[in-house]
């Protein structure tokens with residue numbers, strides 16, 4: 179049984195006020211424009227789904243516990259911020275589940291096109307909040323939500339029951355969908371993925387939609403796939419990104435910055451200067467195109483530790499498949515050193531991608547489309563520019 183937090187009258191009124199203010203804040207950025215979803219946000223209070231959580235590092239990383247009466251008001255105020263709340267963090271300090279940010283949840287629900295009569299599969303139950311919002315609007319019988327974590331499913335079920343909601347919750351690897359209740363009108367994934375899993379396509383009805391956070395190592399974007407009556411698939415990237423944590427699946431393991439990066443900072447290689455600042459990858463539209471142009475490449479900052487002493491910090495690109503690597507000094511001068519090795523010249527490729535991005539007029543992610551070829555290849559196009567990229571295996 180999860181922790182039940184009974185609010186006294188004063189805090190209950192405060193929770194209502196805070197929820198209302200949050201709804202207005204989300205509506206002000208043109209989300210929650212549909213009255214039916216707004217009503218769901220009013221009826222399914224977020225605080226019931228996050229009795230204990232850690233704020234993201236950019237907000238101080240503080241852990242707040244609503245079961246502790248002394249910090250209850252502080253906890254309640256933090257729940258009703260437009261932020262993701264980390265509800266579990268593993269022993270490597272990596273968040274494994276969270277309560278997604280309200281504006282992201284509103285975007286997902288509205289963009290999914292789910293409406294009365296639809297059967298919806300949510301991949302990533304997490305705290306159960308999104309499943310609760312879906313069940314409130316569409317009815318518990320129409321909602322199936324799966325999570326790989328048995329603890330998430332147990333906790334979510336208890337919380338939803340307290341609101342009189344009983345969607346079907348299943349512990350399973352969502353990469354495989356949930357064939358038992360297929361076909362679905364809508365599939366919504368609240369964990370990110372590198373490619374659309376074939377099972378999700380197979381389990382969606384003609385005329386249905388699949389909404390995912392398509393994300394590699396450089397950038398991500400929400401992508402909405404529409405299944406035609408002839409089962410053709412058309413995907414459109416949306417302006418928004420969701421920043422979801424990666425789907426943990428044995429079927430499609432997420433790449434960690436590999437061992438290769440420690441070789442990348444030590445080995446001698448071809449050396450030259452570069453005027454491209456690694457910080458260019460912080461520009462989302464460039465990061466999006468670079469990820470398509472350098473499929474499978476992993477990026478990150480790496481330093482050499484020699485006992486207590488830290489060496490210089492490098493920005494590294496590595497490609498586990500070709501064993502190629504590049505390191506770049508992170509000083510602010512225009513003649514940064516780049517050193518590259520292996521079978522590809524990753525930094526040359528990144529510079530070429532940067533030139534292409536400028537030549538194409540710095541296209542935004544939502545200018546790209548995605549289709550699925552007969553052989554299952556997932557191809558991203560930039561209409562009008564005669565350019566296409568295959569998503570990596």
Ligand SMILES: C[S@@+](CC[C@H](N)C(=O)[O-])C[C@H]1O[C@@H](n2cnc3c(N)ncnc32)[C@H](O)[C@@H]1O
Nearest residue numbers: 275277302304305308325326352368369425426
């Ligand atoms: C961002 S959280 C979901 C937030 C949730 N929708 C909510 O409203 O609280 C992502 C969830 O995806 C789950 N997840 C990760 N890999 C998964 C997989 N292969 N199958 C199903 N769920 C998975 C995690 O356990 C985590 O609970």
